[in-house]
Amino acid sequence: MDALPDPERAYLACYPDVAGAVEAGTVTSALEHFLNYGRFEGRVWPGVSSVPPASAFPSVPHHCDATLLSRGFLFVEGWIDDRFDRLAGVATGPAGGETLLAANPHRHRREDVERHLALSSPFEAGFWQLFEIPPEMAGRPIALRLELASGESISVSPANPVRLAVREHLESFLGFYGRRSLIGNRVARAFAELEAGLGETIARMHAVVRATYQASSEGHYGTRPAKPLLSFVCCLYGIPDFLFLQIARFAHHANLERFEFIYVNNTPALEEVLHRDAELAAMLFETSVRVISFDQNTGFSYANNVGITRARGRTIALINPDVFPREATSLDALVRLASGKAGHAITGGKLFYADGTVMHEGMTFVPDLRLSALARSPVWTVEHPRKGFPDRGERKTVKVPAVSGALMVLDRADFEEIGGFDERFLYGHYEDADLCLRFADKGWDVLCDPALAFWHYEGCGSIRREEHEGALPVNRWRFSRKWRDFLSER
């Protein structure tokens, strides 16, 4: 200890526990302890004149961990220990060129960083930003700068950029967005971020992706009725089993020769299996089955919109793959709807869980006061009243605010007139409620007909991936923003 500089020796003399830690090798020196722990614990560096010089403090620790680049978009993610000098902005531009983009950084928790810094309480050390980059940055090395509140600017070495197609980039970003860890309420934070511009950036990214959708195959099996009474349109994602089983269960209750089934596949890997099962089902159950397979996940809205363009029936039944008729009379009710003149209306069914309790008998819109307060913006929740309750056995068709997209019966002409599902919703969520509100806005009816009794094995019909979790708050924000005035007035 004698060989140590005076302040270090004095620090260790003052704090024997630290001296013990140095001796045990837990920390390498008094200075390291003070810089990393002691100063946050209220310990004092001995003597005013001997406070460690500024050069002894490390520069603000930081690192850029990920740089993802696609045509028109840049995502950076990293961390910074900015407890003593707040990170105020992230700027980027071509290396060696002027700064073209700057933004307030988004923050998130990085527990690995908290461990690294030995922090005793949560801290949002992570930062990230999604930029729309101008064409002049394309193909050039990227410079990244962190702007601190003190005015200091730190040039950061960007992580080796990973180049992605925009679709991969969007999926990757939404995956990150869905799994990021935060201090505070996720919905409120997401609404603030989306409102501040992220929402529109994602929308433009999504628009680029939508322009790339391509059908990779389309096949028809069975004898197509000249004029089907009813066209079922179903979007498949991730699980192939239900094409065959759904048609099988329909065939158990009715002759299917007046119907046509149109399946739109959003999982390229399932393409062959679905064509195989379509051919089997068409032969075995003597019906018309069409499969349209896409090269990527186009989402619920787009897939159904495409499916309906192929439908030849006047009446369309949009159906989820995990929805099955509960009894023969369920199909009778469908046929009645298709045969009659229902006027302008969307009719939903009464959907049941496998245990016989109610899964859906219409949906309502409820303002979430707590989230609205936290988000400082109206947040609406789509509720399924009496979900999970025993069936009360109502028989009368009733008007409801909305019905689930798991089963919707409507006229193709109405659907086309209103412009189909809003394809700006990502993957699948809220587009059914949105469609119902657009019907309502036009003065058309939204109905629930208990005679349309179907099983809905909710959650079994498709798979969920990380990007879907990230898309959820985006869709909720879009829905709440789009309908806040309309819903507030009702």
Place this chain on the structure above:
Amino acid sequence: MKILEISLFHPELIRGGAQQAAYELFLGLLQAGCDVALLASADLSGPGSLFKPGAVITGFDGRAKEFLFLSRAFDPVWMRNLDLRALKAFAAFLRDRAPDVVHFHHFLTFGLEFFLIARRTLPKARLFLTLHEFLAICRADGHMIRTFDKTLCTASSPVRCHQCFPDMAPELFRLREEWIKQALAVFDGFIAPTRFVRARYGSWGLEPQRIHVIPNAERDHAGLDSWKERASAEAGRVRARNRFGFFGQLLDVKGLDIVFEALAIFAKRCEEALIFEINGTNLTFASEKFRNRFEDFVAGRHGMPARIEIIDNGGYAVTDLPARMARIDWVLVPSIWGESFGLVLSEAFMFRRPPIASRIGGLAERVCHERDGLLFDPGDASALADSLHRAITQEGLWERLSAASPGAPSVESVVEAHLALFAGESGKAKRQAPHSPEISRRLRSSSSL
């Protein structure tokens, strides 16, 4: 009446109770002069050389009435056949043969679509299905043994089945049941080899009045000269009845583990010598744990004294039965699942080798405790050890039980019962079948379902 019998596997390719019963019935129907053909499945677990390129149905070994269905695309999750060509070939085969009766013995390897195809192709034919096990009810190989704790299951439900297969949602088990019942709806009737099977399928939802109890047939191999000569040589010879035999598939559910434990208990508790002979095959389908234990056991790595002698005779054909049965006194049937029938009991009874069997399912129904055999609670190795000791030491027990042996249901009576059912004379079937003393006694001693 033209009949088509459709069997899971051909017993000459893969041994098993269901295929043996189907084949015995087929031979019995032939013997009775019926116009009958057999379509037995083969899959790629058997000899691949039987699979002719591009063929779906072929002949079998030059036998005019026997055919093989070459199963290439069976989906065991939804019990589907994924091969459109197979379905079309089956429909064409049905049109060619135009049977009046199609009698399925299983849907495994075929797919439930075969039932739908049969009904659609032959709308006027009468369709029957023999319920050889519980695969329709239970995804766990139809054994109704819970996968996570190996306890016996008595009823399926979406949540219970999901507990056994957590990767499959409860809802999908409901869908599985609906799909299977949809396919079973095409049948004019079902055949259950025991009342136990009938009751279980009845509680599952099949209409009990459509389930007819007809036992499985098996030729009386004790009528062979090779057995008669042995039997007479044995007559009057007095010796300890300490030779026990196991006959059947070497699978976990057959309960050989229980015998191993019982022998270890016996070796500690008792001083007598005994011989245990194992006759069986299909060890490759058993769990690794069981395979290892079995191999240790037959290799002598069991720590028991030399007076406990273990002999592994390997697999056997039914024609080997006289020789194999001559080597033992008792037949052990320690199954831990509810056997639907227990063909081995027929074999034990026909050779008058009293069974010592688990008190479970079709075994408990067919063995009359203390009259023609002994029962012990399934999985109870200690009780089995006691039964072994009693079997060896209790004077006159073997002779009494052996003398009361009811024999096996005769092929003739089983064929007659099937024909009556096929002809739509179910009442007649009930009156006339079956004639075996065993079944007649059971019918007298129990109330109808």
